[in-house]
Amino acid sequence: DFAQLDMHRGLRRGFPEVVFGQGKTAEQITQIVNRLSERNERVLVTRLSAEVYAQIREELPDDAVYHQRPRALVINRANLVCRPGILVACAGTADTPVAEEAALTAELMGNQVERLYDVGVAGLHRLLDKLPMLRQARVIVVAAGMEGALASVVSGLVDAPVIAVPTSVGYGASFHGLSALLAMLNSCSSGIAVVNIDNGFGAGAMAAMINRLDER
Amino acid sequence: DFAQLDMHRGLRRGFPEVVFGQGKTAEQITQIVNRLSERNERVLVTRLSAEVYAQIREELPDDAVYHQRPRALVINRANLVCRPGILVACAGTADTPVAEEAALTAELMGNQVERLYDVGVAGLHRLLDKLPMLRQARVIVVAAGMEGALASVVSGLVDAPVIAVPTSVGYGASFHGLSALLAMLNSCSSGIAVVNIDNGFGAGAMAAMINRLDER
């Protein structure tokens, strides 16, 4: 069988198995979503291309919602009381799909999410103007491509942990996100940890996990 | 002047500026430590070589303690009530200096730290035997070199956030920690974020920041 769904992941880890949409056939995704949807109130498929979605939309549960730019399919039947505390920031307009993937994920995991987009370091006042908003956050996700400097700058201003997501926005020597990734890993500010290039989902999930810690 | 010490970092970020010991002269470190020590109850110097320490030990405050393997200099005059919740795990004996840097940092930042060392995936039972200890932790630091698989395996078993530190332990195609770094960034388990290769300090600081969140 092509998929051994990890059915007790919800119990063990607080959220059901998330489906990696890339590299699966349309049939595989349809089957997996339907099986998960029978047993879980929430389903998330990441990196699902618009083409595959178009092919399978009829066969999915009616309440499945597809988000175009972050390429995420979401089913949410849970009656969540959302916790405040997560801020998702990004450096440029081109980083918004990754930032949105993070925000959607964190919301589905039970959080209220503030968004602060297009506040890259080339025009620093856009960020400094929002210091109160930054300082109120309990966990901050920062998505940035190119030189990825926003993560260090934000972290230096606050005492909240920062989850940095390098994006593949850029060209030439950005090497598809490598420049931002290395910059974020080498931050001179502490309190930053990094997820994979373009991994908005991972950043959102990490932020959610951190934000709910005091529930334990 | 060679150093503009960031004297309100303690206020702003919860812990005073940490000194990056590498690439500084003996005189610079002496001066910086003494200046910081006058105004702060806690001082941390990371990546301080044994050679430089030997040269300057007489000129440092009497209560400065040097930890050989993690190469960290610590002054701690604070009367901290330490919070439980942080677990530092590592894959092999050769990873312990990095793990210790993480543990020391988190302790200095006011945490009780559990240690679980040499539990690499080649002998999985060593880890599985400690499931209760793993599941009790609120934040877990995992240090591993070579293929860095321990981070994914630990994360899959718990619902705590994992801070993964790749180490440069290995040879050949480990490329000084690159293999572990890439593995950790590409984890198929969510709830993992990564710091720089051998950056035990960064992992410990991130864990500390997360662990104190509910104080806010």
Next chain:
Amino acid sequence: DFAQLDMHRGLRRGFPEVVFGQGKTAEQITQIVNRLSERNERVLVTRLSAEVYAQIREELPDDAVYHQRPRALVINRANLVCRPGILVACAGTADTPVAEEAALTAELMGNQVERLYDVGVAGLHRLLDKLPMLRQARVIVVAAGMEGALASVVSGLVDAPVIAVPTSVGYGASFHGLSALLAMLNSCSSGIAVVNIDNGFGAGAMAAMINRLDER
């Protein structure tokens, strides 16, 4: 002439020359397959795109079978008694095409193949539940992308040799399979050897060669 078929490879190495389907024109493949098929009971073409196959299917021998996802063309007129002993495991559903290439190859080379798919380390119990199956195998092929941790984990549980195939499944810092490749090469478990990224064929062939050793 564009192809010097190595007609005594079957004698020398136990299996006829395998055709590398990529980078050849439709005409070249047609000619080569037909020439091989005249002198051999078994023919294998790897990495044959669906487009090229569609163009040439009419010109191929009637008993040629095309396997879509592993992109393999197979002719098998041999009356093989298949040997048990090979297990092919993979970490995620997206790795199955590579795993299937390995399985098909090993089958064509005279082996019974057990399949254990989608047992990645994020949900370890899926693997641990199959310990008896793992321990019965004489040779194990493990295909995994992303952080490629499955190879180390499997190897640590058994005393059979593991052939690890990194797959290009992933994105960002997986660098098209590099992360899994490096992880597998740096395994802290011994008894693992690695083939090229996405080289299911090579893994299957190696496993077959090992499994028939006691016939010599």
Next chain:
Amino acid sequence: DFAQLDMHRGLRRGFPEVVFGQGKTAEQITQIVNRLSERNERVLVTRLSAEVYAQIREELPDDAVYHQRPRALVINRANLVCRPGILVACAGTADTPVAEEAALTAELMGNQVERLYDVGVAGLHRLLDKLPMLRQARVIVVAAGMEGALASVVSGLVDAPVIAVPTSVGYGASFHGLSALLAMLNSCSSGIAVVNIDNGFGAGAMAAMINRLDER
């Protein structure tokens, strides 16, 4: 504690835990070797520098033997009946330390090992002259640096599986063994699998595991 020795590895995997000598202190190695030596007939420490060995030789069991060039410490009190079948070949004289590490490992694991050294492809007749010896082997380890071509050439001549070990022999664009590693991974001959650069131990262990398969 810095080391959780995996004491049932011998039972589970057929050989006790092997000690990775690099990155451990002299005290750690001494303690680990002595603990292992109490419970096992065979002990192997790899990548143990001559300097560390010199410091600790007095504290080790009397029957511990240090092999200078492969940097391996061996204790062997087992009364092994060695199986023939393994051939270790290498391309140049500078590759012999890695080849010896493979040979020693395979011998300690109960095999007779044939050696065929300095038969690189620049003088092919040196290899072709030994065809009978090559064809008699059941498993072949090939160690080569620089362009690493020997693995492909050997494999093309035999029907035995080849374990290829790239070595770091070379300079400039060999990038410390990367050229040989890539060459071996991309072999146009099937029946080759690769271990880490300079990992003679891993190659020897894999060969030993394969060679004993028909005992199962």
Next chain:
Amino acid sequence: DFAQLDMHRGLRRGFPEVVFGQGKTAEQITQIVNRLSERNERVLVTRLSAEVYAQIREELPDDAVYHQRPRALVINRANLVCRPGILVACAGTADTPVAEEAALTAELMGNQVERLYDVGVAGLHRLLDKLPMLRQARVIVVAAGMEGALASVVSGLVDAPVIAVPTSVGYGASFHGLSALLAMLNSCSSGIAVVNIDNGFGAGAMAAMINRLDER
């Protein structure tokens, strides 16, 4: 003006400027070819895609010939007496377009070219059978992808200089020809020099330059 044609290159270097077809618009190529063709008996355009050729074929001189697989456009009105001495070999059928680019170039530069294709090291006898042909050549071009071993093996058998062309044939860790490039640069046989990946043109031109040396 977009092109400063180097009109005395023929005088200075023995062959007129060769047009790099990639990255030029259809109009630019048309104009350049027509201007060159007015003043030179021979014109060569390399890396000209079939699409661009289709657009401009009507506007080119009537005697321009397009070679599909090596993507080369050739005009040859010179009455050359061709010198024997060049052999172009390649490892696999997929390398033939690069090998043909080399052969065409050398022919246009006034040489007779022998071809020896698909003689990769996985079936060494195919090469050894042609030793007399190899030994008769004055200069040898060897094109190979994957592990690129053929260049070393050929060079070790002859006393002629070898121009090695790595090709991008392969997948995974061939990294688009990097594996073959590194292998060729690190050859343990002397008398090999290397051109860029897939640069059949450069190899053919170098071979031609060498082969005419005694005319000086």
Next chain:
Amino acid sequence: DFAQLDMHRGLRRGFPEVVFGQGKTAEQITQIVNRLSERNERVLVTRLSAEVYAQIREELPDDAVYHQRPRALVINRANLVCRPGILVACAGTADTPVAEEAALTAELMGNQVERLYDVGVAGLHRLLDKLPMLRQARVIVVAAGMEGALASVVSGLVDAPVIAVPTSVGYGASFHGLSALLAMLNSCSSGIAVVNIDNGFGAGAMAAMINRLDER
């Protein structure tokens, strides 16, 4: 909101925010251009694909001009008196789109630009013939792909600062501009500084900033 336009960038830095066209949706670009165009006399969008431009051209201000090969959209209603002093040179015809991006940018920023295209080092006389023109320039932009040698050669001949732009022109081991980038960074001539691969815009902007220095 997806875009926080940095409306006082013109005041602060001498030129309004430039729009990065890549990775934005057609709607986003339309909105941003229209908002910028209301408040600024000059607007520049870089890396705008012909496809997106075709979709939105009707919705843009009438005086917006699209430059096909450099993929730049320009609005210029300023009545600039242009300063002489900038020379843009490039090595080959295929580098002209990048060179044009630099020239357009510098012109829009108030400069007269001289162009000297297709003067690569393979035919050095083309460059040496223009020495007077080179020596008259106050700032020189040099765009080159492949081995990127033109920047060093030009710089060695003049006493003006050189802004070097590596281009992605090339193939194989040019690694999409990496070869030219590294060459330019490692120039043995001083007075060279480098911008990102294919970043004609950045080079033009830097040249403009330098050329206006004596206005301050």
Next chain:
Amino acid sequence: DFAQLDMHRGLRRGFPEVVFGQGKTAEQITQIVNRLSERNERVLVTRLSAEVYAQIREELPDDAVYHQRPRALVINRANLVCRPGILVACAGTADTPVAEEAALTAELMGNQVERLYDVGVAGLHRLLDKLPMLRQARVIVVAAGMEGALASVVSGLVDAPVIAVPTSVGYGASFHGLSALLAMLNSCSSGIAVVNIDNGFGAGAMAAMINRLDER
């Protein structure tokens, strides 16, 4: 002869040939410095190790001054009236040797240099406090290691051109300065150009060349 000194470089380029101290023997440096010193009022040797300097100091002209941390040897007999306008900033104390190499070079080339050291982005206020000083500069050199973010942040605040020097300060995934280099090349702020890692000399020389432009 081992050195062809470029004796008219001073005339042609405004400053005599600078000696690259690395990789030359003590004798070679002595000879070159003495020959240059006879004909020039200013001599600069870069990257001269303290060891070599100690060997040759007696044989150098009496007015030669060695600067330990930037490893530069300077002779300056010129009666320069220095121009104001250059600011050299750096991110951390460990970057000061590179910053000093830049400052020394610019001074020797006839400039007054302001220094602003240890103002990295982790404590942004240290930089923002100096806005007037930043805005007064005509050209700014920014040296930074680790994530190299300072260059972008500075550039975004001023309208002067920024010469960015990545330094090798850092560890792990800084890859000896690669992270800072890539960050600087991918800056989202325009008006930045980059020199080689640790190339303080190149940055200082470029700044000097720009600062004297209006003298022409």
Next chain:
Amino acid sequence: DFAQLDMHRGLRRGFPEVVFGQGKTAEQITQIVNRLSERNERVLVTRLSAEVYAQIREELPDDAVYHQRPRALVINRANLVCRPGILVACAGTADTPVAEEAALTAELMGNQVERLYDVGVAGLHRLLDKLPMLRQARVIVVAAGMEGALASVVSGLVDAPVIAVPTSVGYGASFHGLSALLAMLNSCSSGIAVVNIDNGFGAGAMAAMINRLDER
């Protein structure tokens, strides 16, 4: 046995086996040199460190000569009539050890060698002044580090084949010779082929092989 000397290499390839000095023990080198010296009039050991040479000089044949900077050991009892035709050029003084290795090799192989050192492109006139010397050469070796531009520039001026040797001279983004290597591989001038970084021996041997072609 650790060395299978290829005793008929002289016959087959025109020069006896050359010894790779790096990575061999003092004893191995002594033995190999003595065995070769008994049967051959010429012996060459490359990359022999001064330390090893000092240990073994007494045990070598009396007529063995060690060349310090190119680290080559040479025995030459042949009565060679040397052929003119080879020119070895290099870019800077720091490249001379590699250039000398090439020159020594070519001389030992029976050639007269012209030397043209320190003629890098930063002072082009040094090269252009020697055009007649360049144009007289039949084969040219060009050694250069940093941006490696000299090879392209020389090649564009002559009709002789150029063997380019990248050197590891440089720092930072030269990545130990990678920048020069890539530049040379991507030359826009044809008639260039490249050997490994710092491989003066390989360049000299290739030049010698080419230069003797008309003897065949």
